[in-house]
Amino acid sequence: MGSLTRSEEMRYCQMIVEKDAAFNIVAELGKKPYVQFKDLNPDVNSFQRMFVRDIRRYDELERKLRFLESQIVKDNIPIVGKIDDGDYKVLPNSELNQLEATLTDLERDVKNMNDSDAQLKANFMDLKEWDAVLDKTDEFFQGGVDDLAQEEFDVQEEGEIVAKVDKAPVNYLVGIIRREQLNGFERVLWRACHHTAYLRSADVAEPLEDANGEKVHKAAFIVFLKGDRMRTIVEKVCDGFKARLFKNCPKTFKERQSARNDVRARIQDLQTVIGQTREHRYRVLQAAANNHNQWLKQVRMQKTVYHHLNLFTFDGIGRFFVAECWIPLKHIDDVRRAIETGAERSGASVKPVLNILETSVEPPTYNETNKFTAVFQGIVDSYGIATYRELNPAPYTIISFPFLFSCMFGDLGHGVVMFMSGLWMVLREKALIARNIKDEIFGMFFGGRYIILLMGLFSIHAGIIYNDMFAKSFNIFGSSWKNPYSHDSIATWLNQSTHGKEMLLELPPEIAYQHSMGPYPFGVDPIWNIADNKLNFLNSMKMKLSVIIGITQMTFGVILSFFNHRFFKSNIDIYTVFIPQILFMACIFMYLCLQIILKWIFFWTVEDTIFGLTYPGSHCAPSLLIGLINMFMMKDRAVGFVDESAGKVNGMWKEVDTCYLSQWYPGQSIVEMVLVVVAVLCIPIMLAGKPLHHWLQERKKKKELHGNHTVRANVVADNSEIVLNGGAKKSENHESAAPASGGSGGGHHGEEALGDVIVHQAIHTIEYVLGCVSHTASYLRLWALSLAHAQLSEVLWHMVFVSGGLSMNGTVGFIATFVVFFFFFFLTVSILVLMEGLSAFLHALRLHWVEFQSKFYLGLGYAFVPFSFKEALSQAEASSQAASS
Amino acid sequence: MGILIPLVSVTAFWALIGFGGPLLVPKGPNRGIIQLMIIMTAVCCHLFWIMVFLHQLNPLIGPQINVKTIRWISEKWGDAPTLIDS
Numbered sequence: 001m002g003s004l005t006r007s008e009e010m011r012y013c014q015m016i017v018e019k020d021a022a023f024n025i026v027a028e029l030g031k032k033p034y035v036q037f038k039d040l041n042p043d044v045n046s047f048q049r050m051f052v053r054d055i056r057r058y059d060e061l062e063r064k065l066r067f068l069e070s071q072i073v074k075d076n077i078p079i080v081g082k083i084d085d086g087d088y089k090v091l092p093n094s095e096l097n098q099l100e101a102t103l104t105d106l107e108r109d110v111k112n113m114n115d116s117d118a119q120l121k122a123n124f125m126d127l128k129e130w131d132a133v134l135d136k137t138d139e140f141f142q143g144g145v146d147d148l149a150q151e152e153f154d155v156q157e158e159g160e161i162v163a164k165v166d167k168a169p170v171n172y173l174v175g176i177i178r179r180e181q182l183n184g185f186e187r188v189l190w191r192a193c194h195h196t197a198y199l200r201s202a203d204v205a206e207p208l209e210d211a212n213g214e215k216v217h218k219a220a221f222i223v224f225l226k227g228d229r230m231r232t233i234v235e236k237v238c239d240g241f242k243a244r245l246f247k248n249c250p251k252t253f254k255e256r257q258s259a260r261n262d263v264r265a266r267i268q269d270l271q272t273v274i275g276q277t278r279e280h281r282y283r284v285l286q287a288a289a290n291n292h293n294q295w296l297k298q299v300r301m302q303k304t305v306y307h308h309l310n311l312f313t314f315d316g317i318g319r320f321f322v323a324e325c326w327i328p329l330k331h332i333d334d335v336r337r338a339i340e341t342g343a344e345r346s347g348a349s350v351k352p353v354l355n356i357l358e359t360s361v362e363p364p365t366y367n368e369t370n371k372f373t374a375v376f377q378g379i380v381d382s383y384g385i386a387t388y389r390e391l392n393p394a395p396y397t398i399i400s401f402p403f404l405f406s407c408m409f410g411d412l413g414h415g416v417v418m419f420m421s422g423l424w425m426v427l428r429e430k431a432l433i434a435r436n437i438k439d440e441i442f443g444m445f446f447g448g449r450y451i452i453l454l455m456g457l458f459s460i461h462a463g464i465i466y467n468d469m470f471a472k473s474f475n476i477f478g479s480s481w482k483n484p485y486s487h488d489s490i491a492t493w494l495n496q497s498t499h500g501k502e503m504l505l506e507l508p509p510e511i512a513y514q515h516s517m518g519p520y521p522f523g524v525d526p527i528w529n530i531a532d533n534k535l536n537f538l539n540s541m542k543m544k545l546s547v548i549i550g551i552t553q554m555t556f557g558v559i560l561s562f563f564n565h566r567f568f569k570s571n572i573d574i575y576t577v578f579i580p581q582i583l584f585m586a587c588i589f590m591y592l593c594l595q596i597i598l599k600w601i602f603f604w605t606v607e608d609t610i611f612g613l614t615y616p617g618s619h620c621a622p623s624l625l626i627g628l629i630n631m632f633m634m635k636d637r638a639v640g641f642v643d644e645s646a647g648k649v650n651g652m653w654k655e656v657d658t659c660y661l662s663q664w665y666p667g668q669s670i671v672e673m674v675l676v677v678v679a680v681l682c683i684p685i686m687l688a689g690k691p692l693h694h695w696l697q698e699r700k701k702k703k704e705l706h707g708n709h710t711v712r713a714n715v716v717a718d719n720s721e722i723v724l725n726g727g728a729k730k731s732e733n734h735e736s737a738a739p740a741s742g743g744s745g746g747g748h749h750g751e752e753a754l755g756d757v758i759v760h761q762a763i764h765t766i767e768y769v770l771g772c773v774s775h776t777a778s779y780l781r782l783w784a785l786s787l788a789h790a791q792l793s794e795v796l797w798h799m800v801f802v803s804g805g806l807s808m809n810g811t812v813g814f815i816a817t818f819v820v821f822f823f824f825f826f827l828t829v830s831i832l833v834l835m836e837g838l839s840a841f842l843h844a845l846r847l848h849w850v851e852f853q854s855k856f857y858l859g860l861g862y863a864f865v866p867f868s869f870k871e872a873l874s875q876a877e878a879s880s881q882a883a884s885s
Numbered sequence: 886m887g888i889l890i891p892l893v894s895v896t897a898f899w900a901l902i903g904f905g906g907p908l909l910v911p912k913g914p915n916r917g918i919i920q921l922m923i924i925m926t927a928v929c930c931h932l933f934w935i936m937v938f939l940h941q942l943n944p945l946i947g948p949q950i951n952v953k954t955i956r957w958i959s960e961k962w963g964d965a966p967t968l969i970d971s
Contacts, residue, residue, distance in 0.1 A: 003917050373918065395918055399925035407933075461930060465937055480941075481948065483959035486968040490959065493952045505955060507947040511965050519941035521891035522934065527958075531948030541940045548936060597939065604943035618945045 004373060004395045006567070007386055009329040010363035010864070014322065015339065017352040022312060022321045025342035025352060026305045026867075027090040032338070033868035034331040036364060038324045040313040049310040057100075058303040064103045065296050066880075071110055072289045075282060082436055083293045083300075084873040090305070091298055099295060106288055113281045120274045125209055127270060129176050129218070131263045133246050134256055136202040136220035137174050141253070172224045173234055177243035179203060179217040185241045189223065192233050198224040297873065304872040324357070326864065328366055332356070363388050366864035372450050373398065383849045384859025391564050393853055400553065400852075401844055402454040407549065408785035408840040409455070411793055412463030413470040414833050419456025425449035438881070455841075465523040466786070470828070471794040473529035480520055481527040484511040504532055509605045509618075535787075542783040544596050550779025550851065551589045554772070557855030558582055564856055576689025580682035581768060581855075587679040588628075589776060595624050611665040613640040616652070620659040630661065631672045638662040686765040691758045698754065767854065775851040781843050789836050796832065800824045888942070895934055903927030 017025050029035050041049065072079060091099070177185055186199050201221035208218055221243070223234055238245055250256045312323045327335050332354070339352045365386050369377045377394045379401070386392055409415070425432065426449050437443070445452070467473040483490075484507055493503050507513075507527075519525065524541070528534040558581050565573040602610050605618040620641040630637060641662055642653035656662055663669060752760075801824045805817035853859070865871075906927070907920035950958070 005917070370915070395921050396925065398918070399922055399929060403925075403929045403933075462933070465933055479962055481958075482963050482965040483955055484965045484967075484969050485955065485959075486970050487959065489970065490952060490956050494956065497952060502951040502953050504949050504951050506949045507955075508969075509944045509947045511967060511969060512947055513944055514965070515943075516887070518888035518891065519938055521938075522895065524937060525941060527948050527950075530954055531950055533946070533949040536946060537944070537948070541937065544940065545933070545936050549932070552932070600939040600942060602943075603945070605945060621945055 004367055004369070004377070004392050006389050006392055007365040007367050007861070009389070010326050010366060011329050011332060012324065012357045012359040012361070012363070013327050013332070013335075014324050014355040014357050015352065016315065016355070017321050017323075017339065017343065018348045018350050019319075019321045021343040021346040021348035021350075021352065022309055023305060024090075024346040025339045026308050027088075027301075028338045028342035028345070029335065030301070030305065030308075030867055030869040030872070031088045032331075032334065033866035033871065034327060034335050034338075036326045036864055036866045037308055037311045038326070039311045040322070040324060041311065050312075051306040051309050054306045055303055055310075058299050058306070061100060061103055061299045062296070062303070064107045065292065065299065067107060068103075068110065068285070068288050069292060071114075072285050072292065075285055077282070077286050077289045079289045079292050081293045083297050083877060084870060085293075085297070086870075088301065088869040090301060096298070096302070099298065103295070106284070109284060110281070113277065113284070117274070117277055117281070120270065120277065121209070124267070124270050124274060127263055127267050128208055129244065130246060131260065131267065132204045132206075132208070132218070133174055133176050133220045133249070134260045134263065136204070137222060137249055138253070138256060139202050140200050140222045171226070171231060172222055173231070173238075173245055174220065174222045174249045175238055175243045175245040176204070176218050176220050177238075177241060179219045181241050181243075182219050182221070185221075185237070185243065188241070189234065189237055192237055193225060193230050196226060197230060197234060200224075300873055300876045301869055304867075304869065304876075308867055326364055328368075328864075362861070364864035365389075365861035367392060367394065369394075375448055375451050376401070379845065379848070380853075381863070383853065384857070385861040385863045387858045387861045389567070390858055390861075391560050391567075391856065393560075393848070393857055396556075396560075397848060398454070401848060402451070402458040404549070404553075404782065404844040404847055405455045405840050406458035406462035407545070407782045408843060409459045409789060409837060410462030410466040410786055411468050411470070411789060411832070412460055414793075414828070414837075415456050415459030415461075415463045417456075417829060417833050418452060418459060418837060422449055422451075422453030422456050426453055455837075466790070467520075467524040467526060467529070468790060468793070471790065471797040473524070473526040475526040477521045479525050479527045480514050480517050481507060481512050481525060482514060484508060506533075515604075538790075539783065539787065542786055543780060546779045546782035547776060548593050548596065549782065550776055550847075551585070551593055553779075553847075553852050554775060554855055555582075555585055555590070557852050558585060561856035572690055572693045576685055576693065577764075580685045580689075584679050584682045584686075584769065585772060587675040587682075589772065591675055592624065592628060595622075595627070599624065613664060613666070614642050614644055614653060615664075616642055616655060616659075620655060620662075622662075622664045623660045626661060632676060634669075634673060634676065637669065639666070639668075640664075683765065683769060686768065687762060690761050691754065694752075694757045695754055771851075771854060775854075778851055779847065781847070785836075785840055785843060789832065789840075792832060792836065793828075796824060796827055800827065891938070892935075895938075896931065899927045899931035899934075903931075 015025075046052070069079070182201055186201075189197050189199055199221055201219045203217065203219045207215040209215055225231060225234055235245065250259050312321045314320070315322045336354050339354065343350075343352045365388055367377050367386075373394065376397045377392075380386070380392070380394045380397060406415070409418075425446055429449070432446060437446075463469060485505070493505075497503050524538070528537055531537070558578070561581075562574065562578045565571075565578055599622060602608075603615065603618075603621045607617060608615050638656045638659075639662065640656065641659040641664070642655050646654050801817075801820060804823070805813070805820035807813075808816050903924050906923035910916050910919045910923070
């Protein structure tokens with residue numbers, strides 16, 4: 001991994017290879033992600049490209065593999081292993097042909113097996129239905145006509161005995177129909193046969209499989225009817241209801257029995273055949289499943305190589321293959337070695353050539369990352385890919401992002417939960433990757449495991465400093481606040497108060513706070529956790545914290561822009577952009593930070609002389625916010641807090657009106673006026689400095705061009721020359737002497753026109769000036785979110801755990817605590833860790849993208865997308881999953 | 886504990902990490918990044934701590950606590966050297 005400070009240096013190279021060797025060379029290059037090919041045939045249709053046939057061939061193979069996969073999955077055979085196993089060797093052509101033959105055969109075989117399986121099943125179902133019908137027919141006849149009577153019927157038909165009643169012979173039809181349709185069938189039959197047909201039915205107990213494979217309940221029926229005409233009608237009705245008729249139902253019981261035995265034997269046979277067919281199919285599919293991933297990998301790799309070969313073009317003569325590509329400078333030797341290896345493997349006689357070309361196109365941005373830094377680089381790239389070789393914010397983001405997160409999330413308990421989950425994912429990394437879990441949400445968390453680990457770690461530190469663990473504080477070093485009231489007073493007040501509405505007393509800092517002991521050594525004093533007005537204190541602390549952290553980060557961003565200006569050798573930027581920016585920031589915001597720190601150090605509640613001015617007490621402590629506003633308005637303010645000349649009256653100083661707005665160090669109004677003037681002066685410098693410089697540069701160039709060139713006709717070379725004084729020649733292929741119009745009208749000389757520069761600079765200045773103020777306020781979200789988090793945490797503790805569990809006594813309390821803890825912890829993890837964590841993550845992200853990066857980051861580059869098998873395989877996998885889901 | 890002891894010890898701790906840590910990083914391709922991480926961690930954490938410390942150095946308001954808790958504080962944490970008689 002190279003240094004992440006700036007993106008890597010890239011070179012534009014030209015590769016000249018023999019056509020036969022091209023395939024092996026590209027296959028060799030795919031093993032490492034070093035080369036990004038440029039499409040040298042942009043206007044060629046994808047159907048007209050050179051290697052279309054090969055790509056089509058592999059598309060076909062992939063289709064066959066997909067078909068096999070669907071069959072394998074249908075039979076619940078697991079496909080083990082991953083497609084991408086890290087081995088990127090490409091198979092030679094002979095083996096590929098074999099693979100093609102194998103796959104074709106497999107596909108054909110599986111299709112045949114499927115067909116025959118369907119056929120066998122249909123036969124099987126027929127037999128089963130016949131069996132069921134035979135069975136039921138027995139039932140019908142047992143309750144009705146028996147064999148002797150049947151024979152009589154037959155005899156009657158044969159003999160021409162005229163029956164007493166002139167009727168047509170009684171006939172019957174057996175069949176099978178779906179159970180749901182039976183009632184409708186009966187009714188229609190009744191009507192159609194003019195109430196002369198008689199239906200008896202019996203349900204078949206076992207559900208039979210339909211043609212589509214669903215199990216349906218069927219019923220066997222027998223219809224008694226008179227005459228042939230009825231028969232036709234009944235047959236038609238059966239057709240309508242899709243009932244199946246069995247024409248050859250044996251009339252006698254014995255015949256039926258033998259038919260049944262026969263059918264049963266045939267069913268057994270068929271079952272065996274079906275079983276064997278299925279087993280054979282299973283074995284074939286399993287063999288295919290074992291090789292499936294390997295084959296798929298090969299096919300996809302081949303396809304990618306051909307896709308990239310399509311980007312090559314022939315050189316002028318037509319013998320050699322040429323490609324143009326971007327390669328990082330430090331990998332050029334690796335690439336050279338790779339193409340030589342590839343050429344050797346294909347036995348080419350000519351060694352391939354790698355030339356470095358000069359180009360004015362902006363190179364792609366490439367940052368080499370490892371699994372740890374990739375996440376942070378990804379965060380930065382989501383906002384915008386860095387411009388080529390500008391300063392990369394990613395290495396600073398590694399620490400500043402979790403730090404800002406922890407300012408908003410600061411709770412020791414939640415931090416531990418987050419840290420543990422990050423740790424688990426990191427320690428079990430390899431096992432989790434091997435499991436290849438496809439779930440998107442898990443994928444997101446797993447991808448960010450290092451961020452989660454760091455965020456948890458910093459949150460633990462922030463939790464210790466905020467002294468907040470599940471809304472409780474620790475008292476490790478001993479609080480610096482002690483009881484200031486005499487025991488008698490306390491006893492009196494206690495007696496006076498009623499239970500539940502005790503008196504609230506403030507502990508005055510002059511007495512209760514042990515100044516000599518100093519503040520709580522590490523973090524917030526635990527007394528604030530039990531104070532009613534703790535929010536007053538904490539809000540003030542967190543707001544000042546947020547502002548100072550914000551201004552620090554923004555100043556850091558401006559300083560980073562200095563390094564960018566220096567790298568791109570743009571001195572004008574340093575003088576007219578960087579220095580005014582820093583001055584503006586320093587005069588207003590760093591001065592504010594300084595004021596905050598001075599107020600912290602010098603102003604307390606006891607009377608003192610500070611900076612030579614008498615300070616009577618805390619109600620005169622200077623208000624910083626209104627002070628800042630007054631600084632801008634250049635308001636007249638009194639010097640000092642008290643009327644010093646009058647002296648002490650009744651032991652008290654006479655205070656000036658609104659003493660918290662007066663000047664608190666000598667010369668403050670002058671200092672502040674200077675600061676404001678300097679800051680305001682910086683604005684026009686930022687607005688006009690660069691455009692002015694640009695305009696002056698152009699005027700200088702115009703003057704040079706006008707004054708310094710003469711035109712000569714060079715008869716020998718048949719063109720004209722423009723000679724600049726000093727001897728540099730510039731020739732043009734014109735017969736006539738056409739002087740280059742100097743400067744060509746204001747501004748096309750440089751990269752930008754003057755108008756563009758003015759607009760650009762105006763936007764930049766306004767963005768910076770307004771941004772300084774608004775972004776400082778924006779950093780107050782550090783305070784807001786941490787307040788919300790702490791309050792939510794407290795609510796959960798008091799309302800859920802204490803009310804629901806800890807406040808109850810005895811056995812009931814024991815059980816209640818046990819049960820309520822589950823809800824407490826569930827809500828803690830889901831709301832406070834997950835939801836608040838996500839929220840703080842988002843806000844920290846915004847702070848980085850907008851407030852920090854707008855100070856120096858351009859983000860106008862495009863990414864380096866090298867050709868690599870790993871990337872191609874993962875992309876193919878993703879797209880196939882998207883297609884299948 | 887005094888003001889000096891925590892101030893000096895915590896500052897010294899982070900200074901040790903911030904200045905000494907980078908020297909201990911083994912050579913390798915990631916040296917620069919790890920050094921940067923250590924320095925930034927030391928700076929950020931120290932800044933965080935010292936701001937909270939300074940804010941509590943001279944508190945301008947006191948905690949409002951109910952009388953029962955004050956009695957508990959008196960018994961558990963102790964009394965101030967001079968007490969107020971109402």
